[in-house]
Amino acid sequence: MNKLGVVAKRLNPAQLGRRDWLALSVGAVVAVGLLTGLTAIKHARVVPLKPTATALTITWLPDTVKRWDKQIVEMSQKYNIDPDFLAIIMTLESGGYAKAQSEAGAQGLMQVTPPTAKDIADRYLKEPTTNYDLTDPRTNVEFGAAYLALLRNEFGERVQGPSWNATVELVAAGYNGGPGAANRLYKGIGLTDTQTVVYSRDAFNMWRERHAKSSPTYERWLERGGSRLIELAQSGQ
Numbered sequence: 001m002n003k004l005g006v007v008a009k010r011l012n013p014a015q016l017g018r019r020d021w022l023a024l025s026v027g028a029v030v031a032v033g034l035l036t037g038l039t040a041i042k043h044a045r046v047v048p049l050k051p052t053a054t055a056l057t058i059t060w061l062p063d064t065v066k067r068w069d070k071q072i073v074e075m076s077q078k079y080n081i082d083p084d085f086l087a088i089i090m091t092l093e094s095g096g097y098a099k100a101q102s103e104a105g106a107q108g109l110m111q112v113t114p115p116t117a118k119d120i121a122d123r124y125l126k127e128p129t130t131n132y133d134l135t136d137p138r139t140n141v142e143f144g145a146a147y148l149a150l151l152r153n154e155f156g157e158r159v160q161g162p163s164w165n166a167t168v169e170l171v172a173a174g175y176n177g178g179p180g181a182a183n184r185l186y187k188g189i190g191l192t193d194t195q196t197v198v199y200s201r202d203a204f205n206m207w208r209e210r211h212a213k214s215s216p217t218y219e220r221w222l223e224r225g226g227s228r229l230i231e232l233a234q235s236g237q
Helices: 018-024 036-040 069-078 083-094 114-123 137-155 165-177 179-186 194-208 216-235
Strands: none
Touching: 069 083, 069 137, 083 137, 083 165, 083 194, 083 216, 114 137, 137 165, 137 179, 165 179, 165 194, 179 194, 194 216
């Protein structure tokens, strides 16, 4: 069973199968020291890609994610992250469920663990702090955006296309499986963790489908178990 399962009222983790956990894909930022591992990754740096939008434009996003529009747009602008991409990652992480928790201790809308949050707060926030609350939705979104920006700065390259089409998959892999996973994709080695493969491809395909009236990838994610996250987000339990 995937160790990154949601732990919440009305949802018994023992009842979920392997495919359910793979579908939920929550608790992406879980390993202590992942951020410091970036220093060992060497490749040419370029000017970071800029957002392609300044507001949420995805019509098929669940209302449970759209309701965080203010926080998503604010933090996407603060960290130069495309708001549609930030919303896709939030969807995969929590379905917009602010009280989501994983067995690994990941918390909130962007599923950030306390150890990783400390790294982000110390080194990657625009205004470093030691006083923060991961259960606060705005704070949680900022920490997720800061981590996405870190990965984007490390792996985003102009040669991958201004549309972010390749960068999105790399950053999503890094968010779920750590910078090492993104580096494997970058070098063409490939991913070995099934969960990260599913997660990064879902993020990539949802991104490519962001301007469509509906997203087949999002619908498949719902069928594989994502609907349970949406239900929890709707109930607020």
